[in-house]
Amino acid sequence: MGTARVVFDRWDGRYAERMRDVRSSAVRDLFAAASRSDIISFAGGMPAVDHVPAKTAAGAAHDAILEQGVTALQYGSSEGRPELRRVIVELMAEIGVRVTLDDIVATAGAQQGLDLLAKVFIDPGDTIITEGPTYVGALQAFSAYQPNVVCIPMDDDGMRVDLLEEELKRLGVRGAKFIYTIPNFQNPGGVTLTAPRRRRLLELARDYDIPVIEDDPYGRLRFEGGHVKPLRALDDDVIYLGTFSKIFAPGLRLGWMTAPKPILTKVLLAKQAADLCGSAFVQVTAERYFLGTRWRRVLQGLTRTYAERRNAMLEALDEHFPAEAHWTRPEGGFFVWVTLPEFLDAKAMLAEAVEQGVTYVPGDSFFPDGRTGRNCMRLAFCYAEPDDIREGVRRLGEVLEDRLELYRAFIVAGALPGRISEGAA
């Protein structure tokens, strides 16, 4: 039998100041109260792990224990096993980045990399620069170290480097601790930073002497268009975060960081404090998995699947979303970013969407001030099947339509600027 009993936090008031701004979102709590099996979720960016062949993964784990048991079950080195780093060197070479074993630290997902970098770089009150909107997990990792986060808007070509320049002029040389960017199929924006902008970003970073963190979880999930060279391929000073979560499985919690030697030394010290070393067992399993050739076909299959799902979502958006809404058309990755008319509040709309059996993440979650982006929403197409995606978008379109009816009444009366677009019934 369920119960309605509340369990209080008896330790409230004794936590460190740094935890003050780190909170679980009220929206997430609302979801928890509303989780129903018939809800189509566009909320979480969960990889389609069911596409990873269980036998291959099991074989890798099996070999790890049986053939490498002594090392797999023992503590490892803090930077990660050399064999694993060799795999990473090759993965990096395939995307045009030349690094050596010594340039790499294996981390517990790229997420640990974010936390370690924040720990190493941020004092309370320091300024850091991110895209706006940006990855919630990054904001969460950074906010525990109490920075002042400056957000640079994006357009279809990624971060607006002209606006970055303006901000850097204001902040001055070394005016920020780092610039954090997700250049490929940005989370949540879905857009990709173009090659010219990548070069400009690096010029600016050099001119103002500010380190760049390149977070690249989705880079290998490209559906169309040509590969754009990573920032790290253009500049050895860039700190690069990679992950096995999207090319193998997030359950491994395995990622990596490459960075200039002095930074890596600091990161290693921070990592030792955090967990001594990563899981050797997981590392051996990943090595085994990537020693074979099967993973390439699996990754191709995954990418095809995501492409089908993206197509389903974009087609459904074209069909069911009102003309007043705009959205990005990602060439890869997991997410579509939808922008609604300025006066609509995607957070206030969420309760109704949940009622109708569909969820998304309201845009303000991706901004540190929790206010910007209220009229936006992130839709993840990576997890649901195409039919569910179409149905979910249809439901969401209905919710939107209801809200827009009011909005249009203002426009028709001339009370709000704008005009009713054609096709907006």
Add this chain to the structure above:
Amino acid sequence: MSQEKIAVLMGGRSLEREVSLKSGQRVCDALTSLGYKVLALDVTAELVETLRSESPDCCYIALHGKYGEDGTIQELLEFLGIAYTGPGVVSSYLSWDKSVAKYIMAEHGIPTPAWITLTADAFKEMGAATALDMVPTEVGGFPLVVKPSQQGSALGLSKVEAPEQLPEALLGALSFGEAAVVEKWIDGCEISVSVLDSADGPEVLPPVEIEAKSGLFDFSAMYTAGETDYFVPARLEPSVTEDVLDLARRVHELLDCRDVSRADMVVAEGDAPYVLECNTSPGMTETSLLPMAAEAAGMSFQDVVERLVRAALSRRK
């Protein structure tokens, strides 16, 4: 030692969930230290089942916002035959809807700022947006306040200084509910007056003066430490203090508020007080106004909680 079992209802799915959990926790602590058996309950799908199996002696309603303050939970508890703290069903509903409460107050000569109420349907179905030019004249000119008619904690509230800001403010308010109140902004000092029933009738507590540093006592000013200064008792002329105490008592009686209520007012320059709204489930957090007023009256937080619970227990069937 009393060993009555009190179920403290809190949380729920309203937008004021977090605030309610804070109120609820403080109430639970107070009741525990008073020697009651305390049951902290979230308003979930299991609530009725839990209430039936636990059969508490009464419920303390520490809910704010929709379902907790609008008569819904009160109606349910009436049906289940469980006594509860605070005003009853009708009183809760009338106070919860700002527009309805204003109509009642205005009808009975209680000063409340000039206002109009506009519903989403009036815009969608009847072209109300074509009459927005009439709004400022109707309520006596700018600035205006636009707020959802049914919502607590000032969510969806905005101050409008010029005609072009009005549509946006209305859409903001209407994203929280079906009706929006557009009210004349009264420049002056914001005060809040709490009323607690006692054996000798309503006891009006000292007025609390609220000075938001941003100039607008909105959600963030309300719940962020340091964004607002409070003065208890409010820095008012003695005769004005008399007036606001009297108004609070009249509102409490007029809306048939049982046990507790909190009237939010503005005292305009020239000392004329206006009642903005009446709350039937006032916040009980550390920065809440009722506990602040009680303290100034020499009553501890525990005293307030105990008084409310004793009143509810006396209504046990």
